[in-house]
Amino acid sequence: MRILMSTSNANILDGKALSDRMRGELGEEASLLTKKHGRAPGLAVIIVGNDPASHVYVKNKKLGCEKAGIRSFSHELPADTTQQHLLGLISELNHDPKVDGILVQLPVPAHINPETIIEAIDPGKDVDGFHPYNVGRLAARQPALRSCTPYGCMKLLAETGIDLHGKECVIVGASNIVGRPMALELLLAGATVTVCHRFTRNLQQHIERAEIIIAAAGKRGLIKGEWIREGAIVVDVGIHRIEDGSLTGDVEFATASKRAGWITPVPGGVGPMTITMLLANTIQAFKAHLGDE
């Protein structure tokens, strides 16, 4: 029995499928709201510099918007754009009534301070959920606009039907955009949360007792399959482009999927959900701006 279980394959937590379903619903909502209010929800996307990977992400976001009936306004700025110029553009967009959401693609060039930029965005238009106001709202158990990647991970966890109360969750990674807001989401949902980072001693020991693992260290294959507790839920946020051009995550998928109860693939797991939650946040911000809630 034991052997049977340990050789069985995990259920795939399919972010692409959930994403397609949710985007269909969001598109219907956007279309109804557009008829009712005489304008479509609008998302402004700012990209500074010419990092090819960033341009691919931004293209996917714009495509996602179009398909869901959200207007997108793109601002492609040269790598030598000054911080002052960028702040000027954000101020304009903060006051533009056609714009419900503002996203500044990260990373920005080194001469621009990302914290200063994020803080300049009107928190009501901060559809990334990165502004300290929105992070604080989540910390205080009154979420407003929530960070897209952790929010998407919560939607994926809900798909498993599992009750999160009291679950032993281990997050690997403590960045402002993934690990930290993920910890706040899980805490809000009633889980017991451990956050591992660069100074964590014995990562393996933490992983081995986790019922839910969120891998977001940005280190390819950091989480070994043999560490996974039998039946655990594994959500892999990491994205790495490997030698043959394909994508892989922070978890050793082949071995982990033999032990996990559920596991997200890379690609087709968390990535598509991040964009879906951006669309959801833009519609949420639109409704708030129109007083339609």
Ligand SMILES: NC(=O)C1=CN([C@@H]2O[C@H](COP(=O)(O)OP(=O)(O)OC[C@H]3O[C@@H](n4cnc5c(N)ncnc54)[C@H](OP(=O)(O)O)[C@@H]3O)[C@@H](O)[C@H]2O)C=CC1
């Ligand atoms: N699928 C999606 O939608 C998204 C995917 N990503 C991907 O997720 C990954 C993480 O992104 P992001 O949070 O921005 O990355 P960061 O590099 O900003 O943060 C990584 C975090 O992991 C910690 N860390 C690094 N090495 C280890 C280690 N060996 N053991 C434990 N902790 C470690 C770091 O610790 P410390 O703080 O001490 O430095 C840091 O807290 C990347 O692969 C990125 O490409 C990111 C955003 C969205």
Ligand SMILES: Nc1nc(=O)c2c([nH]1)NC[C@@H]1CN(c3ccc(C(=O)N[C@@H](CCC(=O)O)C(=O)O)cc3)C=[N+]21
């Ligand atoms: N202001 C800002 N907001 C972000 O949300 C943001 C950012 N900056 N900077 C970069 C990271 C990364 N990120 C991803 C989004 C979608 C996929 C995604 O759709 N991935 C697909 C694969 C896409 C491909 O084939 O390249 C998948 O995993 O299936 C991945 C990564 C958002 N980020």
Ligand SMILES: [Mg+2]
């Ligand atoms: Mg980062």
